[in-house]
Amino acid sequence: MPLRLFNTSSRMKEEIDVSGEEVTIYACGITPYSPSHIGHARQAVAFDTLVRWLRFQGVRVRYVTNFTDISDTIIDASKGEGVDFLEVANRHISDYRISMKHLNVLDADAYPRVTESIDGIISMIETLIEKGNAYLGEDGVYFEIDTAPEKYGRLTGQTLEMVRSGAGGRVASTGAGKRDHRDFALWKIAKPGEPSWDSPFGKGRPGWHIECSAMVHEHFGRQVDIHGGGSDLMFPHHEAEIFQSECCFDVQPFAKHWMHNGMINVDGEKMSKSLGNFWTISDAIDAVGPMVLRYALVNAPYRQPIDFNQVLLDDAEKNHGRLIESIISAGGIGEAKRWDGVESLVNAENSLVRGMEDDLNTRVAIAEMQSVVKILRQANSSQDSLMASACVGWLSAYAGDVLGLLPDEETLQRMVGRVSERRDEIRDKVESLIMMREDARAERNWEEADKIRDEISELGVVIEDGDSGATWRMKEF
RNA sequence: GCACGGAUGGCAGAGUAGCUAUGCAAGGGAUUGCAGAUCCCUGGACCCGGGUGCAAAUCCCGGUCCGUGCUCCA
Numbered sequence: 341m342p343l344r345l346f347n348t349s350s351r352m353k354e355e356i357d358v359s360g361e362e363v364t365i366y367a368c369g370i371t372p373y374s375p376s377h378i379g380h381a382r383q384a385v386a387f388d389t390l391v392r393w394l395r396f397q398g399v400r401v402r403y404v405t406n407f408t409d410i411s412d413t414i415i416d417a418s419k420g421e422g423v424d425f426l427e428v429a430n431r432h433i434s435d436y437r438i439s440m441k442h443l444n445v446l447d448a449d450a451y452p453r454v455t456e457s458i459d460g461i462i463s464m465i466e467t468l469i470e471k472g473n474a475y476l477g478e479d480g481v482y483f484e485i486d487t488a489p490e491k492y493g494r495l496t497g498q499t500l501e502m503v504r505s506g507a508g509g510r511v512a513s514t515g516a517g518k519r520d521h522r523d524f525a526l527w528k529i530a531k532p533g534e535p536s537w538d539s540p541f542g543k544g545r546p547g548w549h550i551e552c553s554a555m556v557h558e559h560f561g562r563q564v565d566i567h568g569g570g571s572d573l574m575f576p577h578h579e580a581e582i583f584q585s586e587c588c589f590d591v592q593p594f595a596k597h598w599m600h601n602g603m604i605n606v607d608g609e610k611m612s613k614s615l616g617n618f619w620t621i622s623d624a625i626d627a628v629g630p631m632v633l634r635y636a637l638v639n640a641p642y643r644q645p646i647d648f649n650q651v652l653l654d655d656a657e658k659n660h661g662r663l664i665e666s667i668i669s670a671g672g673i674g675e676a677k678r679w680d681g682v683e684s685l686v687n688a689e690n691s692l693v694r695g696m697e698d699d700l701n702t703r704v705a706i707a708e709m710q711s712v713v714k715i716l717r718q719a720n721s722s723q724d725s726l727m728a729s730a731c732v733g734w735l736s737a738y739a740g741d742v743l744g745l746l747p748d749e750e751t752l753q754r755m756v757g758r759v760s761e762r763r764d765e766i767r768d769k770v771e772s773l774i775m776m777r778e779d780a781r782a783e784r785n786w787e788e789a790d791k792i793r794d795e796i797s798e799l800g801v802v803i804e805d806g807d808s809g810a811t812w813r814m815k816e817f
Numbered sequence: 818g819c820a821c822g823g824a825u826g827g828c829a830g831a832g833u834a835g836c837u838a839u840g841c842a843a844g845g846g847a848u849u850g851c852a853g854a855u856c857c858c859u860g861g862a863c864c865c866g867g868g869u870g871c872a873a874a875u876c877c878c879g880g881u882c883c884g885u886g887c888u889c890c891a
Binding site for chain 1: 819820821822823828829830831832838839840841848850851852853854855856883884885886887888889890891
């Protein structure tokens with residue numbers, strides 16, 4: 341069964357056509373003017389989930405995401421710091437890439453940058469001017485909305501008239517070079533001291549929207565299968581792209597499928613710098629670690645808004661901890677086996693696949709994963725190593741390959757090694773302490789027993805009083 | 818104001834007509850002390866008002882509330 345994905349354009353779930361040679365995916369990436377925030381992480385994880393799922397199903401995918409490495413915000417930041425704008429951009433791009441690695445976001449096949457795509461941008465603008473869709477104003481080149489009014493509202497359902505009236509009257513009057521306030525900039529003439537590139541329309545820099553049209557074209561040609569980004573980009577950014585690409589290359593639709601991920605709120609409010617409730621990716625990783633952050637992000641389906649708060653993180657931490665702990669107790673991924681014929685695991689698999697095929701419902705996937713973790717813990721405690729290794733195999737595939745929630749195998753094995761090494765080191769000591777504690781308990785000397793328990797706890801060991809005496813395991817891994 | 822999306826148990830969050838979602842929290846039990854950990858069990862929900870159906874959280878109509886967007890700004 342192929343993937344059915346919600347298409348913003350039709351507002352329906354539609355099957356992704358995987359019959360071609362490969363599926364092409366383009367996601368609008370970040371503008372690197374400040375440290376990346378968890379909203380960026382969510383966008384990246386959402387598209388990573390899409391890419392992972394298709395590849396897991398054996399579909400060839402080519403995935404491209406960009407960096408908008410020139411913008412007013414970057415120029416402002418560079419002025420503030422007194423450094424070159426590229427230094428600002430490069431620093432944040434590099435931080436972003438490191439964070440993505442920690443979050444198990446697979447590398448894209450290409451990371452085009454605006455500053456490296458100027459030729460393609462200029463040539464598109466030239467074509468749009470030749471075709472009469474764009475005009476040169478006094479401070480830049482603008483796309484003229486009235487040349488393609490039928491393209492209005494493809495994603496947001498707004499009509500030309502609605503936007504003409506303009507945001508309930510909040511929009512200021514038409515800017516300097518524009519004929520109509522709904523027209524948007526393709527090229528901005530540089531002010532003195534601003535970074536600029538030569539062009540037939542004067543020295544300047546690209547407008548915000550044209551870059552993505554140009555980069556999609558450079559990597560995928562006239563059409564892309566799936567295009568998207570955060571839902572805040574639907575208007576005006578993605579609608580502007582539709583105007584530019586479809587008019588420039590005489591193609592329709594420019595993107596066969598539009599995918600948009602939901603936003604993140606913090607404690608019920610919109611996340612913003614002015615409210616002081618801003619979480620950078622680094623903040624979140626420092627607080628709970630990258631895998632727990634990813635867990636929190638895939639715990640909700642990608643289109644749902646997420647309310648980011650302490651409860652969410654605690655929940656994610658607890659559940660993700662159980663996942664890792666159960667795998668380590670079973671000896672790590674090295675012990676993995678197939679699970680064919682194990683009915684409970686096959687059922688969990690079927691349900692997960694059905695969920696993922698239905699618009700990447702990672703919430704259902706997590707629920708099934710949790711049920712397998714439960715089975716694994718039971719298998720661990722009853723020493724059923726066959727069942728345990730089947731569960732580990734299942735988790736390696738679905739929690740690992742599909743959801744990206746497991747550290748790489750080497751790291752995991754190192755954890756297993758560290759735990760078992762430490763366990764061997766303190767085994768004799770712990771077991772003699774446990775015996776002493778049992779003696780104390782038999783004499784009902786609770787004070788002594790509790791003292792010994794504290795001592796054991798200090799070694800990083802958890803005691804579990806069970807019906808066949810006390811067992812113990814390592815607390816940390 | 819307009820557009821799009823949403824409203825499910827204490828919380829997060831699935832489910833689109835009849836069948837346990839899942840996890841956390843809560844309650845009960847087991848583990849012959851307490852705490853913890855572990856295991857077993859349980860209760861509890863479908864924003865409001867109408868309508869269609871044998872049957873509605875699920876479909877239709879109306880309302881309320883919330884989120885996002887509404888231009889040169891992710």
